[in-house]
Amino acid sequence: MGTSKRFDRYMAHLALGLGHADRHAGLKGYCTGLMLPLARKSVEPMAARVDPLHASARHQALHHFVAKAEWSDAEVLRRVCQWVVPHMDFSRGGWWIIDDTGFPKKGVHSVGVARQYCGMLGKQDNCQVAVSVSLACDQGSIPVAWQLYLPENWAQDPTRRKRAGVPESLRFATKTQIALQQLQTLLSEGAPRHCVLADAGYGVDTGFRQSLSDMGLLYAVGVTSAVVVWPPGVEPLPPAPYGGMGRPPVVPRRTAELQPMSVKALALSLPAQAFQTISWRQGTNEPLSGRFAAVRVRHAGGNAGKSRLRPQEWLLIEWPADQAEPVKYILSTLPASISLNDLVSAAYQRWRIERDYQDLKQDFGLGHYEGRGWRGFHHHASLSIAAYAFLMAERLIADKPVGGKKNFAERQVPALPEDYIPRGSPARPATRDPFDHDAAAPTQLRTARPPRPMSLLRPRKQKTTLVTQ
Template sequence: MDWEILFDEYLEHLCDTIGHSDRRASLVGYCQGLMLPIARKSVEPLAAHLEPHRVSARHQSLHHFVSKSEWSDAALMEQVRRWVLPHMDPSSGLYWIIDDTGFPKKGKHSVGVARQYCGQLGKQDNCQVAVSLSVATEEASLPVAYQLYLPREWAEDPARRQQAGVPDQVEFATKPQIAITQLRDARQSGAPNAVVLADAGYGNDAAFRASVGELGLQYTVGIQSSTRVWPPGVAPLPAVPSTGKVGRPRSLQRRVPGHDPVAVKDLALALDPSCYNTVSWREGTRAALSSRFAALRVRTSHRDNWRATPRDEEWLLIEWPIGEIEPTKYWLSTLPEETVVQHLVHVAKMRWRIERDYQDLKQEFGLGHFEGRGWRGFHHHASLCIAAYGFLVAQRLSQGSKKNSEVRSVPALPADYIPRGSSAHAATRI
């Protein structure tokens, strides 16, 4: 089937989620514009390329649709998932990948902007940060939830909240708390069972790991080298036996001097070199990617002296590349005890798929190009970018690799067209 006919069917599928019929033309137009291989994908350039001779009118309708119109981002993204997921083959594994991405921003008025770590810059700077949940297989991945992280200085400032249109129900939440809510919502909407993957920014949070387990999901998550665990075969001491004295019997586990958990780095350094074996996990651009790994069964120790029974054992996976003076990465995993180290490595390294999502969404679909300042516009633009990207993911899976620039050509602009915000045009860009 011709891709344009299929894209029209896809857009019709999406339109079922947005309510009023007068929004349909804007959703179709916005997604069509996002598919164009143009450099900037904020509202005004989209309008200019969609209707070069009616830029002002088209700009106004698209701006209202993305910044003001009250349609559900969650409903739209669920509809995208329903279209794409049947194209994804879970036979080799299905994963939930949790991550966050940053957008450098100047000024302080755009919603959620604060000085914080920005992955795109690799340092602390003024930026917005959004948390995403993606469903992934070996061949593809797709964000299915996306929410702006609202720093505490924003969450607790009524004036800034009102100006940016932050909903009353949105309170301060850490990134791991946002991610757990996304996972819980996905499960309640019928999303499939899958292994949860996340970096140490999430995996080092004991409450996050516990919440994943409470959802009935396995995880393989990064942790910091300072995370403390009980080595193989070691656990907290049981409670002191009752002496027969009056009072409530003691039930909590104990730690005593000389019987303590250890940092995973110290445990890794103490292992015999024979415990580390070279494992390859996938083909890179030039050669197979490989490194040295060790895996052992441990128990985490966070607040276990407030528990009556030991925690279950789980895997500690350690990566120590040849040439490095110490291990570089650590993961905890609740995959079954019989799991071989090669599979542990394969699962842990599946997080790389999210990098493809962010690269395409930012470079091909303008994820960071929204120029408004409000909460609703930020999320509407992102949902529409993900919707357009979802179609491309489905096409790649069904027809082989295809770049966005190969599926649409750019309409010509009028010779007298002057972009908004240029030196020859006084209007403000939105």
């Protein structure tokens, strides 16, 4: 079966989750537009390219489909998983990767826009931020949950909420709370308990790590250099004896000799022979490697070290030979028997979500949505992920990059007529947000063996089930 026929079948599979047959054309037209080599993948230029002879009518139809139609983003992403997951090989393990990404914006009316940290810019600026969870294996990864972070000033403003169509049931939640809820939902639907990866923005939160453990999930998450631990070989004294009044003591006792220390101080105290050079994956031109050490520690709570005694876990330290001090710290509950090579390899799988964001923004228009509403923002993201997922599945099927990322879609649509005048010309002005198009190489998804057949995610009846091997 050719790629074009598989694309038609994929569209038909996703369309079953839209609720109404009249939305099928909008789905195929929108996804096709997202896969075309357009500089701007907002509704109007996609409509003009997909149906140039009826650009105005198609623009209205696609705009209604993405901004107004009441279809479920969660159901579409579930069906995306059903299509892609059977081609992913989890024989060497899987990972849940948590991260967030920002979209620079001007003005104050787009839903969730506020002055906050934007990873795309590397600084505080006016932007929207979305939290996602991706499912990953050695071959690649795909976002399976996506939600806009709604800042507190937005969450408490009923006028702006109503104007942007924010669901009435939605309340303010931190990014870590959003991520935990996304994971909890996935697990309740039968998702496997893979190891969770996240950067220090999430990992430094003690409650976040404890919640992962409470859900039965292993983790390898970044922390800052100020996090305090009980170093190897140092065990605090048990809590003071209970005196019979008030709550029983739970904080381990310390003495002048028994003190916790920051992970930075611990790293600086390690001998040079504790560090090894480990190569964790093949880069574009050469293997990527670093200088690492791993020790067993107990987290000691806040900077004051006042917390109940916690189980031992790994502290993974990266300290390049040309740096004056370590550059990265990771706490992990992966098994105590794991080798340093495997620990580094697992913890550094988080690079995949950065590549997902890069490709989604550059090639699939993730940041190009020009509407202001909650529904349109999430619909556009779900469709961008759907388009990205199809190309990922094609690479996995072929076990190599598909020649010409979007050529198959491009061949199905006519070229623009010579007399076409896009909206936004001086005759018909329209506002546009600036877009910084960062160049990036296409994702190379490789595997040492052909993908094994995987259990297909079954259609929803009473309870959704997510099954992988």
